[in-house]
Amino acid sequence: MTPPRPKTRRNRRRGAYLVEFAIVLPVVIFMILGIVVMSYCVNTYQQLAGLARIGARYAAVHGADYARENNQARATAASVRANVVLPYSVGLDPNSLTVAVSWNDPNEAPKYPNPAFGDGRPLINIVTVTLTYQWQTSLMNIGPYTLTATSHQYMQY
Secondary structure: OOOOOOHHHHHHHHHHHHHHHHHHHHHHHHHHHHHHHHHHHHHHHHHHHHHHHHHHHHHHHOOHHHHHHHOOOOOOHHHHHHHHHHHHOOOOOHHHEEEEEEEOOHHHOOEOOEOOOOEOOEOOOOEEEEEEEEEEEOHHHEEEEEEEEEEEEOOOO
8 A cells, every 4th residue: 555645746736837827828818819910900901802892883883984974073083082982991090091093994995795785895984993001000019011902893884
């Protein structure tokens, strides 16, 4: 029969748990904060991509034909920014957000058959909207990173 173990060994192991916890806790907290920050960055990029899509749609609908038919100016980068991007950019810093709109010449546009017309007329009101955002978080001082989202849209009448 062996004698029982002394209690001092078990008490020393309790201190080891505390030391291990003190070493692992900062690593776990840092990983959780990193996940939160990167999730925020992905969310910002997704919002930027959505804004580029609706901005391109607005610019395509309010293109040269719209201007000719309604006697109003066609969409510009300033009008896309003011009418579409800024009202929907919840949580984004408007000073860090830039909007660029470029129009393709209809004479150089690719020709796609239009089922409605049955011909190969060129696509008109082809527009590209590019949003650029300087993303920086105050948590963990990460950034600034440049997030860019581009969307192409066309409208044929």
